[in-house]
Structures are given as C-alpha cells and as structure tokens.
Amino acid sequence: MSKKAESADKIMADKDDSDELPLQPEPAPERVSSSDVEPGVPAPRAARFGEGVEGRGVRRERGISGPRAGFFARTGQFLRDVRAEMKRVSWPSVREVKNTTIITLVAVIFFAVYLWGVDQLIVLLGHFIGWLLSLVGVS
Numbered sequence: 001m002s003k004k005a006e007s008a009d010k011i012m013a014d015k016d017d018s019d020e021l022p023l024q025p026e027p028a029p030e031r032v033s034s035s036d037v038e039p040g041v042p043a044p045r046a047a048r049f050g051e052g053v054e055g056r057g058v059r060r061e062r063g064i065s066g067p068r069a070g071f072f073a074r075t076g077q078f079l080r081d082v083r084a085e086m087k088r089v090s091w092p093s094v095r096e097v098k099n100t101t102i103i104t105l106v107a108v109i110f111f112a113v114y115l116w117g118v119d120q121l122i123v124l125l126g127h128f129i130g131w132l133l134s135l136v137g138v139s
Contacts (some may be wrong), residue, residue, distance in 0.1 A: 069077070092100075 068074075
C-alpha cells in the first residue's frame with residue numbers, strides 16, 4: 001500500500017462521525033405558480049427561434065405590440081418564413097434515401113418474421129398444454 005493510501009486510511013479511521021451536526025432539511029424553494037397570477041392577465045406566448053437574448057424579449061403579452069396583422073398578411077409572412085426555412089434544410093442525397101429505405105425494409109421484414117415465429121411458438125405451446133390437460137382429464 002502506498003504512503004498516500006495509508007495516510008488517507010489513517011485520517012478516515014481517526015475521523016469521528018459523531019461530532020457532525022445532524023442534517024437539517026432544506027427549505028422548499030419559492031415558486032411562482034398560476035395561483036400567484038391575477039385573473040384576467042393574458043398568458044405569455046411561446047418564444048420563437050431567434051428571440052430572447054439576441055432578439056426581442058421572450059415573454060411578450062398579446063395586444064402590447066399593436067394591432068394584429070390581417071389574415072392574408074400573416075399567411076404571406078408564414079409562406080415567406082417557410083420558403084426561407086426550406087432553403088436552410090440539408091436534403092439527403094438519392095443514395096442516402098435508397099440506403100435508409102433498404103435498411104428500413106430489411107428491419108421491417110426481419111421483425112415481421114420474428115414476431116410470426118414467436119406467435120407460432122405460443123400457439124404450439126397452447127396446443128401442447130391443451131393436449132397435456134386432456135391426458136389428465138381436466139379439459
């Protein structure tokens with residue numbers, strides 16, 4: 001045994017646990033729940049990507065930022081956002097799609113055959129138990 005290990009064992013052996021104070025439970029943390037909110041206050045909306053520290057505030061209440069845009073303006077903005085997001089997508093190559101499709105089909109066929117086999121074993125076991133019970137005269 002090394003000198004460090006021996007000294008550590010000696011320190012641990014000399015330590016008396018009875019001198020320690022009994023553990024006291026920690027107080028429960030302060031919470032803010034829905035019961036703390038006054039009635040009639042609108043709920044905060046969810047944050048969008050890009051909001052928060054680098055963008056606008058995350059918790060914006062409805063109606064504070066002005067009147068809401070019309071249906072067609074919001075639909076057009078949505079379609080522009082979708083188009084911009086689709087440009088950022090990294091699409092898989094044809095080869096990657098083929099490979100993952102083949103892997104998926106092989107896995108589905110494997111598990112279908114496996115589950116069929118387990119089902120056949122359970123049916124066979126049921127017939128065997130029925131045969132044993134008929135020998136005893138129970139069924």
